[in-house]
Amino acid sequence: MDEAERIAELYHRIRAAASNWEPTTLSHYVGQPFKALVASMLSAQTREEQTLAAMNALFALASTPDAILALSDEQIRQAIRPVSYFESKARYLRDICERVVANGGVVPRTVDELTQYKGVGWKVAVLTLATGYGITDDITVDVHVARIGKRLRLVNPNTKQPPKINDELKMVLPRAMWPHWNALMVQFGRAVCLPTYPRCGTCLVRDLCPRVGVVETSPGSFRSTEYD
Ligand code: SF4
Incomplete structure (x- = not known):
């Protein structure tokens, strides 16, 4: 062989x-770029089940960038508390939502653009593109x-x-x-x-x-x- x-x-x-x-957490968000981006960011250095718990709690409260921005910082922190570094990630989440809203509600389709966002490194960007858009160049x-x-x-x-x-x-x-x-x-x-x-x-x-x-x-x- x-x-x-x-x-x-x-x-x-x-x-x-x-x-x-067990399916991966990200498999729940195929074809949904915003949710894929949030889940990818939250999943950094976090176990799968904790990421899924945080995603479920967050999206039970608000599931669009505008709606998440209307939440208080404390509401966001409590929702995503299962993930590691949840306080930093709560700030990243608000930054992501503000940028997506400023971009007309559209999640960028390139690694270069996505990595301009706070909390979004190469890995999060590649995972977002693959899950959200089916872009699998990497x-x-x-x-x-x-x-x-x-x-x-x-x-x-x-x-x-x-x-x-x-x-x-x-x-x-x-x-x-x-x-x-x-x-x-x-x-x-x-x-x-x-x-x-x-x-x-x-x-x-x-x-x-x-x-x-x-x-x-x-x-x-x-x-x-x-x-x-
Ligand atoms: S468990 Fe991992 S290291 Fe062990 S044989 Fe399988 S692939 Fe190889």
Whole structure:
């Protein structure tokens, strides 16, 4: 099996299994650019379920930029309290809403424009474009994409910057996989290829994986060496 066949088989198996795993938070906002932008911003350094709880609480109160701007700062803070750094993110949210309103209610369609917004870095911008507009010129690189890419030897283990990991992945993954890669890795990373103790013993791609940065500590038990 050559490398292209290995990657195709990895993708095929993980995609076939994905319907058994928890959907990603962002999957709730496909085709909804504003909600995708807010969810992406809130999701930074936050667990999926906490992001979803915050989104549900916020959008139960207000679901448009104008309506969110009519909320008090305290109402916004309370709604998004489940996410990390909620006080900073409450300020970012107000800035995002003001800018979207000033832009005629339209979320920008480019990374360059989106990253002018407070709280919106490269990753949030790429995720927003992919989810909200279906623009998938890049692969959203989060902790799951980075970690699993290295374990599967799709990415150099020493590469740290998400845009560089995106470049390396785009060199090896066929274009048709790019739109789905982030969500699949988030799901796979939460169900199987866990950060500290990956479930390699029962993993559906164990025969295809070189397990870079993972050691077997006892028969059937595996641990990441990333934090050693
Ligand atoms: S074999 Fe282990 S390291 Fe490789 S993808 Fe599966 S869980 Fe992750």
